[in-house]
Amino acid sequence: MNDKPRIDKLYTLSSENRKFSFSLPLRNKIRIGKRVYEVQLKSDEKYGTYILWKNRKYPVEIIRSRQNKYEILFNDISYIFTVETPFSLQRMKVLNSTRVKAEKEIVRAPMPGKIIDVLIREGSTVLRGEPLVILEAMKMQNEIQSPVNGTVTKVNTKANTNVMKEDVLVEIKVE
Amino acid sequence: MKINKILIANRGEIAVRIMKTARLMKIRTVAIKTVLEPNAMYLSFADEVFDNTEDVSEIPVFLDIEKLISIAVNTGSNAVHPGYGFLAESAYFAQKCLDNKIIYIGPSPDAIYKMGNKMIARRLALKNGIPMAMGSEGNISNEEEAVKIAERIGYPVIIKAASGGGGRGMRIVRKSEEMERMFITASKEAEKAFNDPSVFIEKYIENPKHIEFQILGDTKGNIIHLGERECSIQRKHQKLLEEAPSCALDINLRKKMGSMAVQIARAVNYYSAGTVEFLLDSDRNFYFMEMNTRIQVEHPVTELITGIDLIEQQIRVANKEPLQIKQEDVKLKGWAIECRINAEDVQAGFAPNPGKIEKLSMPTDSYIRVDTGIQEGSSIVSSYDSMIAKLIVQGKDRKDAINHCKMALDKVWIKGTKTTLPFFRLLVRNQKFLDGTFTTAFIEKDLDRFYYNSEYEEMLAAWLATKLFVDENLQESSIGSGSDNDNDMSPWLLNKRINQF
């Protein structure tokens, strides 16, 4: 008995929650209104990787890809997308409505050392993975990264300060 | 003594710029190769290259006066051009060159010193009747004095470093409660940046335009101005886009401000190229800010509308030739705009984005001029600066120039780092920019985001993400099992493995 949750469409969500839908199998054509235009991913010696659309080339770079999350640099602007199937999209809605999401994220020093550089300040918006402070320990410079997307509400440390393990460094309001 | 060999005490695009003109004038040039950029583009433009890659000293060679003088002597260069930045406003360096019988392509050490010290510059302006923002008579020695003077001038005021600019040692104070704290912070910052904690206070002019005048003088006492540049598009006191001329000035204002600029230059017997900076408030009052005693990054826009090669003029003046151009000869024709394309991430507040430039392709239309020191394969070294190239466009008027700018921006192809291109693409479509009503507060206050993307770009990027997902996860491939592949596994091995258990 095979009832496959047939994946016939994919929804690609941008970090600003804009939704783009693509039918499968994915074609090299995109429909705008009544017309259909061809889109191609190409690469050559002169230009590197680019997208060809309506006779114009756009420089493109795949910066990061993790599971179903992609960071794409398109014409000098980076976008972060999550590719969802219809079911996973529904699942997201179910979970978002029932789950209590954490409001605040506290970033602590993972080990004792000295803060060399503070890269953000109160009010800075940060993305998950973005470095917040540089902690020197074990004779090495370690990036302490933000675990969430959000806004920095408090910076509890400054450059040239010694910190202990678990000391609160930064407080972030989760977006 | 006539200049026959110039040592370029700089790197990057300005080094290339100087060398191009020197070549036309049949003057030899010497460039310095450093360990941070052993393959930089500027090295291939020089006639001779001095290899300084063995130097492991902490001070970069371009800031090491002793070293530079010795390199000049070593290579037989009888002139030095400091470019901009580094030692370009060091009176001491200029003097040391002269002491060693090396022609310094720039103004006199005295002029550099006087204009470099903001207090002296202010006093000279005051003496010469140049309009200025009301300020403290001299440097402020302590917090109490700061508060007193601020009360006299009236808030808001701005604390400024006496020995340098670029936003460091600068603090705007709007309330007397903040003064003490700001004074201390500004002083400390000034000390760190310029080795001199001296600060002074001026009335802070809200949302001014930054207008600067290009000055050219010779050693015979002739000084002219070459019109103004509009430099209000700045972020944290760093200029991003400059234009010549400015749509805020009409013929009369230009004449007035121009003659004031020449006057202040005359007060220090200025010769060579220099720039006088003014602030223009919303009532069209102008105030002298400071004078930069060097060639500036944005000089190309003036060159394009006047047809004058400023580097050539600098070299001629340094050769003690009299200026061949009179003020009435100076005609401003058309409009020019310069975009500073830096390796910065505009989505992260212009954070530096160093990296290697994998692909670089600049447009070559007749209305475009590109000044750069970067070629494909160059790395942007964060210890120097983040500039990739200056994109300068011309037009018959401002609208035409902006239009050319729009077209040129879409033809620039850079891969390897994020650049400020999306910011300029936004700018040339912004109404306030198009109207010319922007001030220095434009970027902080009038923009809600710093980049532009056209209608379908996000969708195309989304398509690409989807394609990657499909290629990685939804392709049903037949991989087969390990044993019915021709896997180069010998039966011998299989046998052995089985027998060991």
Place this chain on the structure above:
Amino acid sequence: MDLSGKSYKAFLERQEALRKQYSVKQAEKQHSKGKLTARERISLLFDEGTFEEIDAFVTPANQPVEFGKVERTYGDGVIVGHGKVNGRLVFAFAQDFTVMGGSLGYVHAKKIVKIQEMALKMGTPIIGMMDSGGARIQEGVASLSGYASIFNNIIHSSGIIPQLCVIMGPAAGGAVYSPALTDFVFMVNHTSYMFVTGPNVVKEVLNEDVTFDELGGAEVHGSKSGVAHMIYDDEENTILALKKFLAYLPSNNVENPPVVADENSTPDINEKLRDIVPDDPNKAYDVKEIIQLIVDRNSFFETAEMFAPNLVTGFARLKGKTIGVVANQPKVLAGVLDINSSTKGARFIRFCDAFNIPILTLEDVPGFLPGKDQEHAGIIRHGAKLLFAYSEATVPRITVILRKAYGGAFIVMNSKSLGGDFSFAWPTAEIAVMGPDGAVAILYRKELLESKNPAEMKKELVKKYRDKIANPFIADELGYIDEVIDPAVTRQKIISAFSALSNKWVKVPSRKHGNMPL
């Protein structure tokens, strides 16, 4: 036979009853929680039309004691069978939460045991998709013994066939040992959890309030406990990833992993590799960037990414052939070895060894993490696991020393003396008993004390140390490194080294098994 005949009619009626049991309404129960049904999961996993179900119609056992009601359903809450995954034979079971909460009863367990035994006979991988309320209370000791049989089989198959587990719902109490014993555990975020004792009991005994997620959610097991290796945000991605993962593994411990066609998309020589390690030895870099440039494009599949991130483990391919990668990550904790990374590395290496997967080690380790915490918790024992695992492994083992390789950590990370087959070093490598600062402080203690400018002197001595003792050329000349290589040709060197080792075979000592520190 007459299609309308009595026997055929009974056959069709039963089919209909089964279909009804898995109705849309039942599916809704799972979907409303954001979960897929067991059948849907099976469909996603197997190639279309290849799944053959076994024991679909078994009914629950008769209870020894009448205690509560047990529904008369088919299948007893689990779907088992075999099929093809990307063309390869695989056995799988998927617990069905909609039938008696997926609870494990006597028959449920027997079904699983059946396919475990078959998988072992056929030498094929077995995948378990767990989504169960736990042991069926009504069946008492019979369900407990059911678990025991399952565990027993996992243990007997361990190291013979790859056993993967996907947690897609609750897995509590005794049930968690099933995943704990398997080779790799995949877990779905937010809708699955694992713990030995649940929040209710925690509240009762310790009066502590804790949610399911906090106690045993995917994030906890992925980053703190290390029980789960791969975490995904939704079920489809989990199963798709599982399929991708399976393609790296052989079907059993006698065969080689499948070879994938390599599109030659990764250049064998890449100058970018020279730019990654910074000149300043105190500056960190991301070792995953190096991995990406060495292996076949997009072929690096990281395992246990969030657990002990100071050691990176995962599978990758070189010219289509699977290798295991172990690499110190300088970006985290300066790349030191600690308890968690030692156990993570050791388990990964032993898996590779069991399944004939060659191991590539990228080394940049300044030592072990110092401190009372680590010492008291037994870094000595745990560090020894890594050493044991490396030395015991008879698969081809190659090391590339990227930068630091000091002291005990150097020995532990697959040094030649531990039986590493080839050791390469980049020119940036520093191989020494201890780092320059420590060494100079000890060797020149007197001179530094007497010096007028100790800081300046130390700087010079450190430079001398780096030049004279810590550089890789010495190790090269003494034969402890096979070659100092240009980073740009790393991929080429490794491929040719592994190719030379493809027929490596070492006789394993005849003993029941070693006594590895645990």
